[in-house]
Amino acid sequence: MTSLVAPIPGTSSNEPFRPWNLGKLIGQKPPLKLRGCDLVALRVDDVLLSGRVRPRTTVIQKKTGRPVQFEITEQTRETVMQWIAKGGRRPGDCLFPSRIGKNKSLTTRHYARLMDGWVTSIGLDPALYGTTRSGEPRWP
Secondary structure (H helix, E strand, O other): OOOOOEEOOOOOOOOEEOOOOOOOOOOOOOOOOOOHHHHHOOEHHHHEEOOEEOOEEEEEOOOOOOEEEEEOOHHHHHHHHHHHHHHOOOOOOEOOEOOOOOOOEOOHHHHHHHHHHHHHHOOOOHHHHOEOOOOOEOOO
16 A cells, blocks of 8 residues: 655655645535525525526625525515515515514524424424524424
């Protein structure tokens, strides 16, 4: 078995050559998951462009302050478009408004209760598919 660490060819150095990626995972990165607090904070403008739901969009994560890009599947785009149209939502409106007022977003606590209800209604364990107290999705 040959070693991955070898002298650099064509040099007089006895220092071993170490590939830059030795021991590192390279290639496609795992998909980023949108946190519940970022999901409920979405506005119509975040997903809609020129009357169509974008195939992907970027939001700034509340927890990290970093941008996160996520894809919106075709089926989800169709559903979101219907949600916007039926709700009469306009640019600037919350995509998921609170029950209290149109200008406020759904709370992460209300989102968690909805998720638990949906997951339970299809016979799954909410402890596996619900949300954590911080509003971060817990996907298996």
